[in-house]
Amino acid sequence: MDYNALHQTYIDTTYWLYTHEQSFGICIGMRFPDFEAWLQRAGIQAWAMVTAANPRSQELSVEENEQRNVELREFLQVQGFSNLYAAEGKPDQGEWQPRAGFFIPNISLAQALTVAALFEQNAIVFGSLDEATKVVWVNNLE
Numbered sequence: 814m815d816y817n818a819l820h821q822t823y824i825d826t827t828y829w830l831y832t833h834e835q836s837f838g839i840c841i842g843m844r845f846p847d848f849e850a851w852l853q854r855a856g857i858q859a860w861a862m863v864t865a866a867n868p869r870s871q872e873l874s875v876e877e878n879e880q881r882n883v884e885l886r887e888f889l890q891v892q893g894f895s896n897l898y899a900a901e902g903k904p905d906q907g908e909w910q911p912r913a914g915f916f917i918p919n920i921s922l923a924q925a926l927t928v929a930a931l932f933e934q935n936a937i938v939f940g941s942l943d944e945a946t947k948v949v950w951v952n953n954l955e
Contacts (some may be wrong), residue, residue: 815896822909823841823936825905826841826947827839827905828901828946829900830900832851835849839938839940841938841945841948844946853942855918857918858919859919859920859942860916860941861917861922861938862900862915863885863915863925863940864900864902864914864915864932865882865914865932866883866885866933868932868933872910878912882915885915885932888895888931892928897917898918899915900913901913906954908938924938929951935950936949936950936951937949
C-alpha cells in the first residue's frame, strides 16, 4: 500500500455531512464557522466520520458496501450512538467513487478508531470544536 498516495486521496476529498436542516462540506485541515456553530447548537464536542465501505481500500460492489454500512449503523446503535447522520466522502479528483458512511456525534477518538478497526478501515475523519478536522489512521501506516 502506497501510504503517501492513500493519504493524499484522503486529503483531496470533501466530506459531506447531511443534517436535517442543511449540508456541510468539510475538508481536512480546515475549520468552518457555520459548521462549528451547528456543532455548538447541537451540543457536539467531538465527532467522527466512519464508513464500512471498501475495507482496507479494496473496492467492493455497491450492494456489498450498502450491506456493510447497514451492519455499521446497527453496531453503532447497539453501542449507544443512536443520533447518527448520513455522511459521504466525495473525492475532489481521481478514480475513487464517493463513499457513504456516518457522522457520529460525541464519539471519542479511541471509540471511533475501535469501530473503524472492526469494520476494516484504514482511517477515519475526526474533529472537535477546538481543532481542525483531521485524518487519523487506524493502524500506524507511516
